[in-house]
Amino acid sequence: MPRNHVEVPGVVDYLSILNEDGKVDEELDPDLPKELLREFHRKMVLSRRFDERLLRLQREGKVGTFAPIRGQEAAQIGTVSCLEKEDWLVPAFRETAALIWRGASLSDIFLFNAGFNEGGRIPEEANVLPIAIPVATQILHAVGIAYAIKYRKRDQIVLTYFGDGATSEGDFHEGLNFAGVAGLPVVFVCQNNQYAISMPREKQTKSRTIAQKAFAYGIPGVQVDGNDVLAVHTVAREAAQRARGGGGPTLIECVTYRLAVHTTADDPTKYRSQKEVDEWEKREPLIRLQKYLRQRGILDDQAVNSDEEEAARQIDEAWKATKDRIDELTDPLAMFDYLMADLPPYTKEQKEAFERFLATREAD
Amino acid sequence: MPRNHVEVPGVVDYLSILNEDGKVDEELDPDLPKELLREFHRKMVLSRRFDERLLRLQREGKVGTFAPIRGQEAAQIGTVSCLEKEDWLVPAFRETAALIWRGASLSDIFLFNAGFNEGGRIPEEANVLPIAIPVATQILHAVGIAYAIKYRKRDQIVLTYFGDGATSEGDFHEGLNFAGVAGLPVVFVCQNNQYAISMPREKQTKSRTIAQKAFAYGIPGVQVDGNDVLAVHTVAREAAQRARGGGGPTLIECVTYRLAVHTTADDPTKYRSQKEVDEWEKREPLIRLQKYLRQRGILDDQAVNSDEEEAARQIDEAWKATKDRIDELTDPLAMFDYLMADLPPYTKEQKEAFERFLATREAD
Amino acid sequence: MPNLTMIEAIRMALRQEMRNDDSVVILGEDVGVDGGVFRVTDGLLDEFGPERVIDTPLAESLIGGCSVGMAIYGLRPVCEMQFSGFSYLGFHQIESHASRFRRRSQGRFQIPMVVRMPYGAGVRALEHHSESKEIYYAHTPGLKMVIPSGPRKARALLLAAIRDPDPVIFFEPKAVYRAFREEVPDREEVFPIGESEIVREGKDLTMIAYGAMLHRAMEAAELLDKEDGVGAEVIDLLTISPLDDSKFCESARKTGHVVIVHEAPRSFGAAAEIMARLIEKSFYYLEAPIERVTGFDIHIPYFAREQEYLPSRDRIVSAARRTLEK
Amino acid sequence: MPNLTMIEAIRMALRQEMRNDDSVVILGEDVGVDGGVFRVTDGLLDEFGPERVIDTPLAESLIGGCSVGMAIYGLRPVCEMQFSGFSYLGFHQIESHASRFRRRSQGRFQIPMVVRMPYGAGVRALEHHSESKEIYYAHTPGLKMVIPSGPRKARALLLAAIRDPDPVIFFEPKAVYRAFREEVPDREEVFPIGESEIVREGKDLTMIAYGAMLHRAMEAAELLDKEDGVGAEVIDLLTISPLDDSKFCESARKTGHVVIVHEAPRSFGAAAEIMARLIEKSFYYLEAPIERVTGFDIHIPYFAREQEYLPSRDRIVSAARRTLEK
């Protein structure tokens, strides 16, 4: 039966620049400045090693459950590196590399993971939100910040991260829809790492790509090889420019893979094969970047070693500092801090009663 | 910069068969059986007049706030008429015509609108849900019923209604996504009546059509002239067949217009012009159907009169019956009915205490 | 002094504070062009423009979560849930974020947002439009929960709420919206959050109420005075959380008899916490069991019977007599 | 009789009832292939297949709302919220629909669904993973709210919950999940919802607790016995709503002294309602102010300090001594 057609955007771009061997598609090479590329390397090394250390500390019982980033470093560094200092970063819970790029204190992250609220501290000058654990809910905070930026006519943008699983939550929908209709300066970065805990991407949604979900909101959507830092950065730079220029939001789908456990409480053998993991190990972003940098003569063995040593040093120092801080954080009454600007009277009574109780306990 | 393209469905079909003058596009005429067309007319007349009566009763203070359907009769009758008796209907709150098609008792609807829970009664044999007031939330019930049907391998489908505003809610997203990935037998009917209270469709979402939101879930989406009962029925029949045949869900966008107030508490002059309303009055579905039926020789003045008289009779009778029922519903203790299978002890104590209080009140 | 309905008084607070402080923005469904379904925000769009009076898409979680983001940036969003019965669609943004950002960021971010919503029964509305579930918010640490009972206090408390550095849930008794007028001073008047008020003095009985039910308590007090010669002290809570237990505990120490009135369901309702505080702080002065006159532990019935569900003057009087007889 | 952890006991109930009744289906995030993040549903996918053990997309409102639809059709969905702290994303489906369909349809539809979720602190988890906000559900008419404290009761109550014709919110104390084992009879054992249990008899003091806190109350009772010669009667609530006030009111009439323990924040918590009932039903027998030993009115701190937040044995003992001295 013949019908009229309404044209709607029907194509999702997919960008890939580096192949699995780190060979670049010359035509697409964005030719980024050497110093930037070198910084990509430094921060990817640091993030990788920091993540490994956290995992070790967790296995030793020194920190609690956390969400490793192994394999997703390019997706994070490639995107976050498009932000200016004044821009806002709104993370989910698996963005250690992005936080490190933005200058987060490694010791704070250690402390947070050791179970201390103090580790969640955000320094005054940093336009970064604390990590958000309820999936997808942070998207709305990014949208609110973007609205405020637009209202204040500031030259800032917002970038927010979330996973493939997050796209099934209502908050994803409500956030992208409003950002679209209000034309807000925000970049939505979906790290499609193929799983939401045990749930594979294909069972999460029937849409062929996550990028195409953008069409539901009348905004551009693009898919990119998330383990290819050049491609990720290229796509993100475009989106950031669009946002900065008043062109509104973009949804970026970084196709990547979580090489490690979901969190340290997870057993991936329940839901995926080693073979699959091995396949993705081959596409792992750090080695790919290293191959490319060596080809371009930006990196040699010595540089790699120096980046590795510097990372190890920073991590060691941070953990040492963290242990000292933990030794000092002995006052249980600190849990009453920062509830509100002023502690309400009845809560204060509870605090005082607890203080008296502690005193008798110590007296015993 | 050259990129690879990922093809995703990029076309929304738009179907229209009757033009504003009720002239049919011969090529597209689905040539529906005369008796069905005549029934369309009867029920559209009945719904229209019932709606008018409710409005009058509301203005007289005899019923409370309600949501008129004027202008949306074709969108409802055209879709609901694709259901078989055993199929399930999951309404929102503006589907009086669809409920009437499914045999709802007019007196129950009157009673409900007069503020009595008893009017919400669903007869044992009717596979219809009570109206749902929290916007979009009923979509998930439709999805759950559809899942159960599939699990039980029954030959049934579900049809659910919601408005253009509802598409902004998270529940819309969560429901369509799961229906898509689980391949459920459900038809999603969006009555895009151009407004969510005062919010025009263009400010609700930036997507060009609502139908294209289907692509986010990997399911078909189609747009139809919602004031053209032939086109609506054609599209809905296709969707129902798809659902019945195991082809999964469809999103139908019926482009229509709310000719009356949002609810009887609403003042539309705050947000739209009379001119706009007048434009849409011209596309009003009942007259359009009548013109077509006259052209096809299915309807003449006498038939119109007889349908009108029958509607008036049913409505009068129902209201009379309702008044009698109201006179009988004097027991305030009925509010404790149907809380749970058994009233919990403390609630029972409350009921008994209230009963004693009422007794003393009467004694005074 | 203008003589205002609660709707007008709330609008006055919004308008004055928006003139005062350009970080105040309003967002919600139909708050702009329509002026709100109860006309609370009527005229504000014209004065302050669509960037400050924001008609949002139909999405409560967006409204809550976007407000959190705005507050993080330094704005003072006053968002509206069209009815408290629909606020649950955005409840997680309030519970998990609005209430926690100060804590989570260790003081870097504060969330000076207000969530306004009409609550309560009595206007012959549809299902979900008559709810009184203040407990969901009052039990959540990090939130303040305010319920004014009349125009003047509504204005003064809303000003306090907007200026508060922490999130405030602001329930507006819709039954009071247009029920009566009060003189509301043009000059700025702020009433502190966290303070209750003795609105009628008495030495025989303490009655505690808030929102629309305050007026029923007052009627009951008058009747008790006239018919029984009983002097009821009536306390208007005004803030549910943090609960001001000082005034009612003191009053109970004086009277020994207490009646608590609210329209929310009884079990796990606000009256229970008030009773707990009375036990903790005035136990030895209580002369008889405290009486609760509340909504029943059922869903509020549709409007034909809502008045039977609500605590009536006579139910309050009867409870008062019961406790006084003991 | 097998000796089971609470996880195994819950799984046993699910498996037995799924074998019994093919209208029972399970749905939630990671409940299938993964067997649940705590392994509660481990093995059920293999036995019952993906149509009955449904891995849903990551969407809590879907999980709640879809269960409502399934229940309307006649299934008995047992859905899982991965942690109670994430259940708020679907709260409106529970408040506005699960609890209301029987009422709304005047008996035509009932909602025999169970919403299982781990709650509570004590497993060194992340933010939102240690919440104890049973009040949100307990205050909602039309819902039942159950919290078992050990494996055997968990199994027997879950069977009752699945068979219940009305929606049951089933909180599982994750601190108890693997904490100890109990003999759980293979044969069917059902414990009625709405009944509390005296788990330790005593004549001097009534202690009321539930969930993980029951065990701390028991420890405190033992210590009081040994050190003070005080006989504490300990009552395990088991059902929070509808609250069984018969046993604790009777016990209080005997002892005159009451301590209530829960890990939820104090204000507007379950202890308040218990105190209210005691006032209403045992007022004249109370010899001293009732003591609440609860979580503080703050967000539970991250895990390094969670044990300081939780009621400890010693805090309970100290409260007991305080009330007994009066």
Ligand SMILES: Cc1ncc(C[n+]2csc(CCOP(=O)(O)OP(=O)(O)O)c2C)c(N)n1
């Ligand atoms: C609202 C909510 N529901 C459930 C969880 C438990 N949970 C934590 S991470 C996760 C999966 C997230 O998947 P995805 O969005 O793909 O992010 P990824 O973990 O892969 O980075 C779930 C279900 C949560 N944190 N928040």
Ligand SMILES: Cc1ncc(C[n+]2csc(CCOP(=O)(O)OP(=O)(O)O)c2C)c(N)n1
């Ligand atoms: C969750 C929720 N939020 C707000 C409301 C108040 N409300 C009732 S109808 C409506 C607009 C609905 O618009 P739409 O979905 O387009 O349906 P229509 O009324 O046009 O049929 C609103 C905001 C509600 N009922 N439910």
Ligand SMILES: [Mg+2]
């Ligand atoms: Mg993922």
Ligand SMILES: [Mg+2]
């Ligand atoms: Mg509409």
